[in-house]
Amino acid sequence: MNISDNLLTLADGNKMPQQGFGVYKITNHQEFSDSIKAAWESGYRLFDTAQMYENEQFLGEALHNLQVPRAKTFITTKISEANQGYNNTIVSLKASLTKLQTDYVDLLLIHWPINTEFFDTWRAFEDLKKEGLTKSIGVSNYGMVHLQYLATQAHELPVVNQIEVSPYMSQKPLLKFHQEHNIVTQAWSPLGRGKILNDPVLVELAQTKKRSVAQVILRWHLQNGVSFIPKSTHATRIAENAAIYDFELSKSEMAIVDSANKNHRVSKEPELVYEFGEQYPY
Ligand code: A2P
Numbered sequence: 001m002n003i004s005d006n007l008l009t010l011a012d013g014n015k016m017p018q019q020g021f022g023v024y025k026i027t028n029h030q031e032f033s034d035s036i037k038a039a040w041e042s043g044y045r046l047f048d049t050a051q052m053y054e055n056e057q058f059l060g061e062a063l064h065n066l067q068v069p070r071a072k073t074f075i076t077t078k079i080s081e082a083n084q085g086y087n088n089t090i091v092s093l094k095a096s097l098t099k100l101q102t103d104y105v106d107l108l109l110i111h112w113p114i115n116t117e118f119f120d121t122w123r124a125f126e127d128l129k130k131e132g133l134t135k136s137i138g139v140s141n142y143g144m145v146h147l148q149y150l151a152t153q154a155h156e157l158p159v160v161n162q163i164e165v166s167p168y169m170s171q172k173p174l175l176k177f178h179q180e181h182n183i184v185t186q187a188w189s190p191l192g193r194g195k196i197l198n199d200p201v202l203v204e205l206a207q208t209k210k211r212s213v214a215q216v217i218l219r220w221h222l223q224n225g226v227s228f229i230p231k232s233t234h235a236t237r238i239a240e241n242a243a244i245y246d247f248e249l250s251k252s253e254m255a256i257v258d259s260a261n262k263n264h265r266v267s268k269e270p271e272l273v274y275e276f277g278e279q280y281p282y
Pocket of ligand 1: 191192232234
């Protein structure tokens with residue numbers, strides 16, 4: 001198995017690469033196209049953007065310039081808080097599709113749960129899927145309670161919940177809940193934004209395995225059955241992060257990574273975003 005043929009089957013029957021490329025915070029035009037080219041050449045097929053990242057246009061352009069067949073790519077975007085609500089969701093997705101130079105996305109996510117528009121945005125998602133503007137629909141940064149609340153009115157349930165997961169924020173109870181409800185967990189900042197790469201326990205394990213810490217962490221995600229979307233702007237790291245299909249972590253090595261958990265977030269608390277209705281400033 002390698003990065004390109006490692007696919008997960010979603011609850012709606014669609015296939016999604018388990019490993020993807022995240023483009024959060026890549027806003028320099030040249031750096032962006034170089035990174036996408038490096039990612040494509042390393043075998044990444046899933047590209048994850050968002051309206052909030054303000055780089056959908058760059059992604060559309062980069063894939064167009066690479067002359068990559070649309071059917072061979074998997075594109076995800078996310079509706080920002082300001083664009084939630086039934087009509088805004090539909091209008092803003094159409095604007096995103098223009099920027100992405102495509103007729104559909106493979107996966108559309110609600111970026112953060114907000115208490116206003118909570119059900120109306122999802123109703124728009126269900127209709128957008130029926131119209132073929134997105135193949136699959138899901139959410140991001142939803143807690144267990146948000147998923148349970150959504151289920152009280154949804155006709156279709158999210159097939160993916162993209163949440164922060166890393167060795168410092170392992171979210172085991174939510175991962176178990178996802179599994180029980182046929183929701184794929186997708187980990188954003190799977191490397192903890194790079195801040196956990198010097199963790200002594202992980203460094204020691206990586207040395208034993210003769211791998212980089214990033215590779216060990218990504219392999220941990222892979223074996224957990226979680227989808228993950230590391231970001232890097234360095235071609236060597238992009239390739240290194242894809243080269244995790246030729247080694248394995250034993251049960252005890254998986255437990256060592258598990259033991260690093262601190263329930264430590266690198267970003268917002270979803271419940272507070274839900275209450276404020278936006279990504280509150282610190
Ligand atoms: P850079 O873009 O300069 O390579 P996450 O995906 O968890 O948000 O982590 C992204 C951060 O981790 C970025 O700062 C990225 O830096 C860094 N990073 C990604 N891959 C590696 C790697 N293989 N080795 C070291 N740092 C990495």
